[in-house]
Amino acid sequence: MSISSFCCRMKGDAQLRNEDEIWAQLKALNPDDIEAVNALADRIKGHARQIPKDTTNMWLKGDETNSIKALEILVELEELTIHPTIEAYAEASADKKARLMYLAVEQQLDVRKMLLKTLRQMLQDKSMVPQPIPIETIEEPPLPRRFCDEAYILVRRLLNYSEDEAENGLNSDAFLELPPEERDNEIQKALATKEWTIWITDTDMQD
Numbered sequence: 557m558s559i560s561s562f563c564c565r566m567k568g569d570a571q572l573r574n575e576d577e578i579w580a581q582l583k584a585l586n587p588d589d590i591e592a593v594n595a596l597a598d599r600i601k602g603h604a605r606q607i608p609k610d611t612t613n614m615w616l617k618g619d620e621t622n623s624i625k626a627l628e629i630l631v632e633l634e635e636l637t638i639h640p641t642i643e644a645y646a647e648a649s650a651d652k653k654a655r656l657m658y659l660a661v662e663q664q665l666d667v668r669k670m671l672l673k674t675l676r677q678m679l680q681d682k683s684m685v686p687q688p689i690p691i692e693t694i695e696e697p698p699l700p701r702r703f704c705d706e707a708y709i710l711v712r713r714l715l716n717y718s719e720d721e722a723e724n725g726l727n728s729d730a731f732l733e734l735p736p737e738e739r740d741n742e743i744q745k746a747l748a749t750k751e752w753t754i755w756i757t758d759t760d761m762q763d
Contacts (some may be wrong), residue, residue, distance in 0.1 A: 613638040637663045678707035699732040
């Protein structure tokens with residue numbers, strides 16, 4: 557066995573051990589232990605992003621042949637490309653900076669289209685969202701809502717990204733307090749606006 561083959565095998569074995577450890581930690585996790593939750597989440601993110609990060613570095617710093625190969629792979633990595641390309645921007649050479657941001661934005665737009673395609677289908681669903689089991693410590697139970705109401709709130713949040721969490725919460729509660737007929741009217745009015753039409757009726761998302 558060559559040294560390179562041996563190194564690849566060792567790296568593969570380490571990868572499997574890492575994954576096994578992550579699954580073991582996840583199964584043993586106490587969800588109320590915030591510190592443990594955050595630590596495991598960081599480990600999973602690091603594990604998932606390592607290869608896209610290495611591929612980005614190969615594109616930015618590798619020789620011409622490997623750089624071309626890495627770029628072709630990055631284009632196909634979908635949402636896994638977003639974080640490593642953004643993180644690499646500060647130290648990238650001037651000729652690569654614009655392309656890094658192009659890749660990140662293109663992948664982010666694709667993710668938004670995937671989200672909105674499902675939310676568009678959800679907007680047609682007027683069945684009720686199952687209510688959670690009441691918890692004594694909660695002062696006010698959540699307002700009853702249909703799946704289409706949830707979809708409206710979520711699409712509105714995606715398209716009104718400058719709205720802070722408090723404003724979003726107030727506007728969402730005001731919408732949910734309306735009678736179902738008025739909520740239907742609000743949904744239809746939103747769907748008729750240019751901002752919503754661009755995303756919800758995009759031809760790329762047609763079934």
